[in-house]
Amino acid sequence: MANAFFHTAFTPNVKAVQTRMGSREAYGLHEQGPVEEPELGPNEIAFIEARDSFYQGSAGETGWPYVQHRGGPAGFLKVLDAHTVGYADFAGNRQYISTGNLAGDNRVSLFLMDYPHQTRLKIFGRAQVIDEDSDSGLLARLDNPHYRARVERGIVIRIEGFDWNCPKYITPRYTEGEVVQRIKQATSALAAQASRQNARPEEALGNGALALTVTGVRQLTPRIRAYELHAEDWGDLPPAEAGAHLDVPVRLVDGSVVTRQYSLAADPRHRDMYEIAVLRESDGRGGSRAIHETWQIGTRLRVAPPANHFPLHADSRPAVLIAGGIGITPIKAMAQALKRRNVPFELHYTGRSLADMAYRDRLAVEFTNGYFTYFSRVPGHRRLDVAEVMEHAAVGAVFYVCGPVALIEAARTAANRLGIAPERVQQESFY
Numbered sequence: 001m002a003n004a005f006f007h008t009a010f011t012p013n014v015k016a017v018q019t020r021m022g023s024r025e026a027y028g029l030h031e032q033g034p035v036e037e038p039e040l041g042p043n044e045i046a047f048i049e050a051r052d053s054f055y056q057g058s059a060g061e062t063g064w065p066y067v068q069h070r071g072g073p074a075g076f077l078k079v080l081d082a083h084t085v086g087y088a089d090f091a092g093n094r095q096y097i098s099t100g101n102l103a104g105d106n107r108v109s110l111f112l113m114d115y116p117h118q119t120r121l122k123i124f125g126r127a128q129v130i131d132e133d134s135d136s137g138l139l140a141r142l143d144n145p146h147y148r149a150r151v152e153r154g155i156v157i158r159i160e161g162f163d164w165n166c167p168k169y170i171t172p173r174y175t176e177g178e179v180v181q182r183i184k185q186a187t188s189a190l191a192a193q194a195s196r197q198n199a200r201p202e203e204a205l206g207n208g209a210l211a212l213t214v215t216g217v218r219q220l221t222p223r224i225r226a227y228e229l230h231a232e233d234w235g236d237l238p239p240a241e242a243g244a245h246l247d248v249p250v251r252l253v254d255g256s257v258v259t260r261q262y263s264l265a266a267d268p269r270h271r272d273m274y275e276i277a278v279l280r281e282s283d284g285r286g287g288s289r290a291i292h293e294t295w296q297i298g299t300r301l302r303v304a305p306p307a308n309h310f311p312l313h314a315d316s317r318p319a320v321l322i323a324g325g326i327g328i329t330p331i332k333a334m335a336q337a338l339k340r341r342n343v344p345f346e347l348h349y350t351g352r353s354l355a356d357m358a359y360r361d362r363l364a365v366e367f368t369n370g371y372f373t374y375f376s377r378v379p380g381h382r383r384l385d386v387a388e389v390m391e392h393a394a395v396g397a398v399f400y401v402c403g404p405v406a407l408i409e410a411a412r413t414a415a416n417r418l419g420i421a422p423e424r425v426q427q428e429s430f431y
């Protein structure tokens, strides 16, 4: 089918220019066969009904084209059916150029612009002027009850062709209403951003001498998250031996700031980074929950340099490391330090199940010998027997135990029974 708009617009002179400029062949493809009957589809209808202005061209007896701007409330150019549009003609400057032109030649060209979306629709049609006397019912359909302007007549246009134009060279422009709408959107986006920033205090939390920034967050298990901490200038941090911990300031949901301790879990050879791993305690006082909910990359802290109440022995006696659950954090750093020092050691790590045990995979890769895992809540799996481990340990070994109170108690009891001197059993309880 031939495009109706092209059929009307592409006169012999127009076609001659197209031929000269090389576009004739492509346009010719749209002009084959009988001419289609133009029919407005959903896109055209929605576009027309959203317009609050358009331009209308008409021609007088002299042949001069005349372009008139028409404006009204959005949708004042009404789609009467898929082939017809119409609008109410309000009282104006009383020149009546368009109305007069239509008396001699009913052909019009409409030009509808959507500046913000850089879209335009061109329509050819034949106009009929109606008034109260000729068709009061149709005039009532064209009227806009909420628009306070006097309707003089109605213009009903039977569409003979339409065409969408490319957006090139349309500068986006906005009506006052559109600007207000965009300001509202931008204002609420800024407000949302500000409230997110308030949740993450701009100010560093705490007042220690050491300024740290959270530079990485990793989910190690469903309840444990690791936080990487760097100095603000990414320089070296105060050295932290295995077993050390940080006193960390935490802002609770009620706004109060409390301190919680977290063991340094990274390999102590890293001088420019600390890492802590935080177990989310749902029935606690909210410290670990607040960390999980508010700390993110960029969170700034001011802390005291690390303290160490759980240091490794400095000589070459063998070691037995026993970790329960989140107690793996200092034990991991200890294993890495002992390996580097070539001190023989065993690592026994117990958790409720595989999914509760942070760092388990990388420990298995790093420590191919002397690494044992146990599950306390998986039927059929080996449970840790602390007394047995201690009984079969190398002669003179030093024991390091970190985990639940019950685990630490079990180690103490076994040491008593086996006659192991208390200074050979080091422990750290998190509670």
Ligand SMILES: Cc1cc2nc3c(=O)[nH]c(=O)nc-3n(C[C@H](O)[C@H](O)[C@H](O)COP(=O)(O)OP(=O)(O)OC[C@H]3O[C@@H](n4cnc5c(N)ncnc54)[C@H](O)[C@@H]3O)c2cc1C
Pocket: 245, 260, 261, 262, 263, 264, 276, 277, 278, 279, 280, 281, 283, 284, 285, 286, 287, 288, 289, 326, 329, 330, 405, 428, 429, 430, 431
């Ligand atoms: C030296 C040190 C190192 C630590 N390292 C880590 C670490 O690496 N990772 C980590 O996640 N946590 C670590 N902790 C624990 C941490 O400091 C917080 O206590 C923990 O995050 C919970 O804080 P919370 O405010 O969420 O809950 P809290 O209110 O402190 O409660 C946590 C849980 O412990 C129970 N609880 C509270 N007090 C006791 C108690 N006296 N005896 C038994 N149960 C108790 C609560 O019922 C709750 O289930 C460490 C603690 C210390 C002292």
